[in-house]
Amino acid sequence: MLRFSFNAVDGEGKQQKGYLDAENEARVVEHLRAQGFFPVEIREDKTGRQSVTANTRLRGKKKIPLADLRDFTKSFGFLLSSGVDIPTSLKLLVDTGESAKSPLVQAIERSIDRIRKGESLSASLLKADIEFPGFYISMLKAGELVGDLAQSAKLLSDYLDLTVKNREKIKSALIYPAILSAVAFSTLIFFCIFVIPSFRPFLETSGAELPFFTEIFLWIGDVMSNYGMYLLVFIMALILISIRFFATPRGKEVLSTFLLGLPVIGRLIEKSEIARFCRTTGALLHGGLPLLEAVTNACDVVQSTSLRLKLSSAKEELRRGRKFSDILIKLGGMPNIVIELTKVGEATGRLAYLLQDTAGLIEEDVQRKAERLTSLLGPGITVVIGLGIGLFVISVILAIYSANDAIFL
Structure with a gap:
C-alpha cells in the first residue's frame, strides 16, 4: 500500500491534515468523502510519517x-x-x-x-x-439514484437488525463463562491470601518439609499479600496500554492476525467476516449499486485487516473485467458454497439474492458451531475450577500430614 498526505475540509470549513495508507489516490478521495471531508490536496508521501489506514475513521468523528x-x-x-x-x-x-x-x-x-x-x-x-458506515451511505445513495429510498432503508434496517442480534447472541453466550471465570479466580486468590497462610505458623513450628504444591500456594499468597497493590496497578496499566495499542491500525492488524491463527475460533471468525462481506455486497447490489462499487464498500465492513486487504485485491480484478466467481477462487480460503452460489448468481442474474442467501447459510453454520463451543466452555471452566480447588485441598491435607508426621516422629 502507498502512503498519501492529505489536506481536506469538513462541512463547516474546518481544516483536517493527515496521512492515509491506501492502494491509490482514488481510494484516499473515496475514504475522505465517506467521512464527510472534502479533499483539497492529496500527495504521495515518502517521509515515513505515521498514518492511518483507509478504513480508519478520522479524528473528530463519533461512532x-x-x-x-x-x-x-x-x-x-x-x-x-x-x-x-x-x-x-x-x-x-x-x-x-x-x-x-x-x-x-x-x-x-x-x-x-x-x-x-x-x-x-x-x-x-x-x-x-x-x-x-460507508456501506450505509452507499446504500442510501443507491436508493436515491434508483428512486426507491424506502426500499434501501428497509434493506439497511434488516441488515443492521441481523448484525445487532448476532452480536447480542455472542455477548449473551459469553456472560456465564466470564462470571464463572471471575468467581473461580477470585476464590483461588482468596484461598492463597487468607486461608493457606493461616496454616503457616503450625507448619513452621512442626519443622516438616512442605509438599511442592503447598509451597507454591504459600508463595502466591506471599506475593499477593506483599505486592498485591503493585500487581493491581501493573495489570490495570497493562490493560490500558493494550486497549490503546489495539485501537491503532497496527494493533488491530496484530490482534486480527492472532485471532485468525487460533484453531477452530480463527476459522469461525473468518467465516463470520466472509458472511458479513457477502451480505453487504448482496444488499448493495440489491440497492442498485454496480458490482465494483458494492465490493468496494463491502470491504469496509470487514474488521479483519488481513482478510480485508485480501478482499480489496478483488476490486482491481473486477476493473479488469474478470468474473467475480473466478476472483473468489483465486483469493483462496473461500467456502465452496460462496464460490458455487456466486457462479449460479452470475449465470442467472440473481447474484444479489444468492449472496445474501449464502451469507445466511454461513451465519447459521457459524452460529451453530459457536453455540456448541460456548456450551462446552461452561463445563470446561467448571472442570478447571474443580481441579484448582481439589489441588488446593490436597496441598493443605498433605501439609497437615507432613506436619503431624514430623511432630510424632
Whole structure:
C-alpha cells in the first residue's frame, strides 16, 4: 500500500491534515468523502510519517451504536413507505427521539435544513459530525439514484437488525463463562491470601518439609499479600496500554492476525467476516449499486485487516473485467458454497439474492458451531475450577500430614 498526505475540509470549513495508507489516490478521495471531508490536496508521501489506514475513521468523528442506527433506519423506512417526504420523516424522528442530546438525533436535526435546500440525504449525512458506515451511505445513495429510498432503508434496517442480534447472541453466550471465570479466580486468590497462610505458623513450628504444591500456594499468597497493590496497578496499566495499542491500525492488524491463527475460533471468525462481506455486497447490489462499487464498500465492513486487504485485491480484478466467481477462487480460503452460489448468481442474474442467501447459510453454520463451543466452555471452566480447588485441598491435607508426621516422629 502507498502512503498519501492529505489536506481536506469538513462541512463547516474546518481544516483536517493527515496521512492515509491506501492502494491509490482514488481510494484516499473515496475514504475522505465517506467521512464527510472534502479533499483539497492529496500527495504521495515518502517521509515515513505515521498514518492511518483507509478504513480508519478520522479524528473528530463519533461512532454511532448500531442498535441506535438500526432503530432510526427502521422508523425512517416505515415513514417513507407510508408516503411521508424525507424532511418531514426526519423531523418526526427528531421530535419523537428519546434523547434530544444524542449525537444521532443532533446530526439528523442539522441535516434537515440542508435537505430542504436541495441537498441529498446521503450527501447531508456525509457532512455530519458523527460517522455513518460507508456501506450505509452507499446504500442510501443507491436508493436515491434508483428512486426507491424506502426500499434501501428497509434493506439497511434488516441488515443492521441481523448484525445487532448476532452480536447480542455472542455477548449473551459469553456472560456465564466470564462470571464463572471471575468467581473461580477470585476464590483461588482468596484461598492463597487468607486461608493457606493461616496454616503457616503450625507448619513452621512442626519443622516438616512442605509438599511442592503447598509451597507454591504459600508463595502466591506471599506475593499477593506483599505486592498485591503493585500487581493491581501493573495489570490495570497493562490493560490500558493494550486497549490503546489495539485501537491503532497496527494493533488491530496484530490482534486480527492472532485471532485468525487460533484453531477452530480463527476459522469461525473468518467465516463470520466472509458472511458479513457477502451480505453487504448482496444488499448493495440489491440497492442498485454496480458490482465494483458494492465490493468496494463491502470491504469496509470487514474488521479483519488481513482478510480485508485480501478482499480489496478483488476490486482491481473486477476493473479488469474478470468474473467475480473466478476472483473468489483465486483469493483462496473461500467456502465452496460462496464460490458455487456466486457462479449460479452470475449465470442467472440473481447474484444479489444468492449472496445474501449464502451469507445466511454461513451465519447459521457459524452460529451453530459457536453455540456448541460456548456450551462446552461452561463445563470446561467448571472442570478447571474443580481441579484448582481439589489441588488446593490436597496441598493443605498433605501439609497437615507432613506436619503431624514430623511432630510424632
